[in-house]
Amino acid sequence: MSRSTTPLLNAVVVTISVEGEMEPAQLPLPDALRTLWHTLQALQLGSHQYEAYRHFFGEGVEQRVLRALEEHSRIDLAFRLKSDIRLVKIQLAVPAEP
Numbered sequence: 001m002s003r004s005t006t007p008l009l010n011a012v013v014v015t016i017s018v019e020g021e022m023e024p025a026q027l028p029l030p031d032a033l034r035t036l037w038h039t040l041q042a043l044q045l046g047s048h049q050y051e052a053y054r055h056f057f058g059e060g061v062e063q064r065v066l067r068a069l070e071e072h073s074r075i076d077l078a079f080r081l082k083s084d085i086r087l088v089k090i091q092l093a094v095p096a097e098p
Contacts, residue, residue, distance in 0.1 A: 009028065009029050009030050009062050009063075009066065010028040010029070010030060010031075011028070012028065012029040012066060012069075012092070013026055013027065013028055013029070013092075013093040014026070014027065014028075014029050014032045014069065014090050014091060014092055014093055015089075015090070015091050015092075015093045016032045016035065016036055016088075016089065016090050017087075017088070017089045018036065018039050018040070018086065018087075018088050018089075019086040019087045019088075019089075020081075020084070020086050021039055021043065021086070022035075022036075022039050024089075026093045029062055029065065029066060030062055032090065033057050033061060033062060033065060034057075036057045036088060036090070037053070037054075037057035037058060040053045040057065040079075040088070043079075043081055044081065044082075045079060045081070046080075049079050049080065053077075053079070053088075056075075056077065065090070069090065069091070069092055073091060073092050074089065074090065074091035074092070075088075075089070075090045075091070076088070076089050077089075
């Protein structure tokens with residue numbers, strides 16, 4: 001990520017959560033993606049799930065995720081952990097009322 005895009009990406013605040021692992025939190029997009037990736041790396045994901053999530057949350061994905069959020073306003077991704085299906089959620093944060 002270039003230094004010129006960092007302030008723009010930091011201005012994009014998203015709400016993230018990982019069902020059963022992480023309560024919803026609002027963070028700037030780059031921090032949110034790092035937090036999600038670290039959370040998912042700590043889980044016992046299979047190699048296919050690991051690679052799929054690396055595609056969404058690994059290094060250098062901020063612009064791709066931002067485009068998806070601009071188009072759909074949220075991203076919901078499912079993963080299997082043992083016999084449970086859990087969701088990873090990212091959505092544009094709703095600005096606080098003044």
